[in-house]
Amino acid sequence: MVNIALTDKETTTILVAVDFWGAELEAQLKSSLYEEAEEEDRINMQSDINETEQIWQKLFTAQQRFRNSIADAVGEGEQPNNTTNASVDPFTLPTRSNYENME
Numbered sequence: 001m002v003n004i005a006l007t008d009k010e011t012t013t014i015l016v017a018v019d020f021w022g023a024e025l026e027a028q029l030k031s032s033l034y035e036e037a038e039e040e041d042r043i044n045m046q047s048d049i050n051e052t053e054q055i056w057q058k059l060f061t062a063q064q065r066f067r068n069s070i071a072d073a074v075g076e077g078e079q080p081n082n083t084t085n086a087s088v089d090p091f092t093l094p095t096r097s098n099y100e101n102m103e
Contacts, residue, residue, distance in 0.1 A: 011063045015056060022052035 006014070025048055028034060034042060 008063065008066065011059055011066075015059050015063070018052055018056045018059070022049060022056065025049045025052065 025045060029045055029049065034045065037045070
């Protein structure tokens with residue numbers, strides 16, 4: 001395993017490149033080049049497409065964890081212990097007819 005430190009922008013750039021590479025491989029798969037290729041090349045092409053998806057998923061997951069950790073650090077993340085004691089009675093909420101009666 002290799003550990004690499006990337007900024008959020010660098011990770012996004014790599015994600016876009018990997019996504020483009022995967023889309024290009026899929027386009028080749030659907031083209032006549034795929035039909036003319038030998039069996040080993042077809043297997044390699046399908047393997048490369050699968051690898052691009054795995055790489056994209058790993059990078060995207062790492063980026064989301066990073067973004068969530070930043071959001072949690074600045075208080076914008078999920079607050080599991082944030083409970084409210086206020087209750088709302090849906091029958092007392094203003095409706096259009098109630099609002100018209102207030103005028």
